[in-house]
Amino acid sequence: MAVTDGVVVWIGQDSVGRALHPDAEVIELNGAFVAPAFVDAHVHATSAGLLLTGLDLTRTASVAELLQQVRDAEGLLVWGHGWDETRWPENRPPTRAEIDEAAAGKTVYLSRIDVHSAVVSSDLVTDEVRAADGYTEDGPLARAAHHHVRGTAKAAITPEQREAAQRAFLRHAASQGIASVHECAGPDISGEDDLRDLLAVDEGPEVVAYWGSHDLPDVPVRGLAGDHFVDGALGSRTAALVEPYADAPTSGALYLTAQQIADHLVKCTEQGLQAGFHVIGDAGMATVVEGFTIAEKTLGTPALASARHRLEHVEMVTAEQAAQLAGWGVIASVQPLFDAEWGGPTGMYAQRLGTERGVGLNPFSRLAAAGVVLAFGSDTPVTAIDPWAAVRAAVHHRTEGFGVSPRAAFTAHTRGGWRAAGVDDGLTGTLQPGAPATYAVWETGDLVVAGSDARVQRWSTDPRSGVPGLPDLTGPAPVCVRTVLNGRTIYERK
Template identity: 90%
Template sequence: MAVTDGVVVWIGQDSVGRALHPGAEVIELDGAFVAPAFVDAHVHATSAGLLLTGLDLTRTSSVESVLDRIRAAPGPLVWGHGWDETRWPENRPPTRAEIDEAAQGKTVYLSRIDVHSALVSSNLITDEARDADGYSADGPLSRAAHHHVRGTAKAAITPEQRKAAQLAFLRHAASMGIASVHECAGPDISGEDDLRDLLQLGEGPEVVAYWGAHDLPGVPVRGLAGDHFVDGAIGSRTAALVEPYADADTSGALYLDGPQIADHLVRCTGLGVQAGFHVIGDAGMAAVVEGFEIAEKILGAPALASARHRLEHVEMVSADQAAKLAAWGVIASVQPLFDAEWGGPTGMYVQRLGSERGVGLNPFSRLAAAGVMLAFGSDTPVTAIDPWAAVKAAVHHRTEGHGISPRAAFTAHTRGGWRAAGVDDGLTGTLQPGAPATYAVWETGDLVVAASDSRVQRWSTDPRSGVPGLPDLTGPAPVCVRTVLNGRTIYERK
C-alpha cells in the first residue's frame, strides 16, 4: 500500500509498488496485517480517563473489597467507577454509613458500572441533591440527585487532573487501533469546559463532539445527540419499561415524552444538525417512535430521513419498531460488550427483567435485517475499549439469533462509525485508492479466521475482496503495533 499526503494512492503487488514509488519511505510489517482503523461511536473521555488514572472498581468482588479500596485511596477526593452489585455475593452495594466509615473524612464519588447511579459519602450531598428525585438516605443516588452530586464531584477535579485523564484516554484509545471517537458530552455528563478542553488537545484519535441537550453549547458540535436522555439504564433500574422490573416495584424513569422528542427532531433538522437520544427501555423506545411519527407529519419523511438522526444503545426494540427506524434513516449506535457483560440466561438483564424479557436485549440482527445502519462503540467507561472483543461479542451474541456476521460487525466498528458522524463518501473507513490513509497494523499468531459459513479461510488483506471473517479470538486477540490517522501515526508500539 502506498500513501501520499495522507491518502491511499495505490494497493497491489509489492514489487510493482516499489517500482512505482522508488523514492518512498518503506515500512516493513514483517507479517503483521493492515485493516481500516476502528471508530468508537460512544465514549466519555474524561470519565474513561479517570478510570485509568483513578479508582477502578470494575473487578471488585464484594462490598468489603470496595470499602478496602476507599480506605487505601488518597484524598481529598476519591473518584471511582465500575462497581456492579449483581456480581457480588451480598447482591447489594455498600451503605452510606459503610462508605463514611471507610472514607475517614475523604470525599467519595463512585459511579455504578452504567453511570446512572452512584455511591457517595455524606459530605458530598448538598441540600439540592437531598431534595431531588432519585435521592436515597442510605443507598445509591440516581436520576436528578445523581446529577447534582456528580456536578459537585466534577467541580473538585482540577484542570490538570482533567487534562491528564483526557490524554490518558486518547492515548489508550489509539493503542487499541482506534482512529476516531465520538465524545457524548452534555451538561449533566461533563460540561462545556470539559468538552472544549478535549477538543483543544489536538492529539490522538479524531474527536467528533456531540452534546446531549436541546440547546447548542458554546462549543462546535456535530449534533445535539448522544446522551440526550429519554430514560436511564437497566442496572440502575432507571430504563423506562412498559412492565415493572422483575426485582423491584418500579418501571424506571421516562425523562422525555413523544412530543418533546418530536420537538427536538424538528428543531435539529431545521438547524441542519443531527438529533439523537439515549434510549434503552421498551417504554423509552415507544416514546422515541411516537416522537419520530409526530416529526414525520411535520417535516415529511424525506427531510426526516436525510438528517440521519441517531439513537444510542437501542437495547429493547421490536421488529416493527426497527423497520420504522430504518425508514426514518436512523443510525443505531450500539455497544456489543453490553451483551457480553450482562446478557445470557444468568446475566444482569435476566436478574432485572426476568428470563423472558432479559434474553431479548441488544438484537443486532433484527436491526441489521430491517436496514438500520449500525455503529459500534464502548460507552467507555461503562465497558472497556476493546474493539476486537466488541466484534466478537456482536458475532457470538449470548442470545441465539441476535448476532450478526463477522463482515457486518467489522464494518459497524469501522466504516459505520464514520457514516454515523456524517462521513459517507464511500471511501472513508476502507482501504482503497482515494481513501484517507486511516488504518491500524496488527500482529497476531496465526491469521486463520473463522468465517460465518464455518469454512476456514485466511484473513483477506485486500479490502476490495471484503472482510470474510475475523481473526480467531478464542486465543490472544491481535495486538496493535501502529495506528494511523490520515497518514499521521498517532500510536506506535515501542
C-alpha cells in the same frame, strides 16, 4: 499500499508498488496486517481517563473489597467507577454509612458501572440533593440526585487532573487501533469546559463532539445528540419499561415526552444538525418512535431521513420498530460488550427483567436486517475500549440469532462509525485508492487453542473474510503496533 499526503493512492502487489513509487519511504510490516482503523461511536473521555488514572472498580468482587479500596485511596477526593452489585456475593451496593466509615474524612464519589447511579460520602449530600428525584437515605443516588452530586464531585477535579485524564484516554484509544471517537458530552455528564478542553487536545484520535441537550453549547459540536436522555439504565432500574422490573416495584423513568422528542427532531433537522437520544427501555423506545412519527408529519419523510439522526444503545426494540427506524434513516449507536457483560439467561438483564425479557436485548441482527446502519462503540467507561472484543461479542451474541456476521461486525466498528458522524462518501473507513489513509497495523501469530485436540490456528490476514480465525475469535486478539489517522501516525508500539 502507497500513501501520499494522507490519502491512499495505490494498493496492489509489493513489487509493482515499489516500482511505481521508487522514492517512497518504505515501512516493512513483517507479516502484520493492515485494516481500516476502528471508530468508537460512544465514549466519555474524561470519565474513561479518570478510570485509567483513578479508582477502577470494574473488577471489584465484593462490598468488602470496594470499601478496602476506598480506605487505601490517596487524596482528598476519591473518584471511582465501575462497581456492579449483581456480581457480588452480597448482591447489594455499599451503604452510605459504610462509605463514610471507609472514607475517614475523604470525599467519595463512586459511580455504578452504567453511570446512572452512584454511592457517595455524606459530605456530598446537600439539602438540594435530598430534595431531588432519585434520592435515597442510605443507598445509591439516581436521576436528578445523582446529577447533583456528580456535578459537585466533578467540580473538585482540577484542570490539570482533567487534562491528564483526557490525554491518557486518547493515548489508550489510539493504542487499541482507534482513529476516531464520538464524545457524548452534555450538561449533566461533563460540561462545556470539559468538552472545550478535550477538543483542544492535540494528540490521539479525532474527536467528534456531541452535546446531549436541547440547546447548543458554546463549543462546536456535530449535533445535539448522544446522551440526550429519554430514559436511564437497566442496572440502576431507571430505564423506562412497559412492564415493571422483575426484581423491584418500579418501571423506571421517562425524562422526555414524545412531543419533546419531536420538537427536538424538527429543530435540529431545520438547522442542519444531527439529533439523537439515549434510549434503552421498551417504554423509552415506544416514546422515541412516537416522537419520530410526530416529527415526520411536520418535516416529511425525506427531510427527516436525510438528517441521519441517531439513537444510542437501542437495547429493547421490536422488528416493527426497527423497520420504522430504518425508514426514518436512523443510525443505531450500539455497544456489543453490553451483551457480553450482562446478557444471557443468568446475566444482569435477566436478573432485572426476568429470563424471558432479559434474553431479548441488543438484537443487532434485527436492526441490520431492517436496514438500520449500525455503529459500534464502548460507552467507555461503562465497558472497556476493546474493539476486537466488541466484534467478537457482536458475532457470538449470547442470544442465538441476534448476532451478525464477522464482516458486518467489523464494518460497524469501522465504516459505520464514520457514517454515524455524517461521513458517508463511500471511501472513508475503507482502504482503497482515494480513501483517507486511516488504518491500523496489527501483529498476529500462531495461537494455541486449548483442548484435547490442541491445534495451531492463524488469524486471517483479512479480518473481514472470516477465514479462518475470526468467526471463532479464540485466543488472544491481534495486537496493535501502529495507528494512523489521515496519514499521520498517532500510535506506535515501542
